[in-house]
Amino acid sequence: MSTPDLAPRRTFGGIVAVWVLAALAGVAIGLFAPAEWRAQWISVALGGCIIAAFAVQLWYGRSxxxxxxxxxxxLGALVVLGVITAGFALAELAAL
Incomplete structure (x- = not known):
């Protein structure tokens, strides 16, 4: 039997860290990946964010x-990557 934490660590910082990772990955993909490969790289970035979310939440050690x-x-990483992808898509349409 385990004893309860007297002062548990805050978990919202780990959630926001994954969102920031998604934003950085989305911007890097938008700037460096060719337009025809962005969708594939965004999917890879989302997978990486999910793995990072598992790592961060397991690191907290709270069930x-x-x-x-x-x-x-x-879900936050998905929304962040979606908004960034939509922004780059609109920018590409405006450039035409």
């Missing part, structure tokens, strides 16, 4: 609300 933290991390 309470693990599924909710993983869902927030993954």
């Amino acid at each position: 309470q609300a693990f599924i909710q933290r993983m869902a927030l991390s993954s």
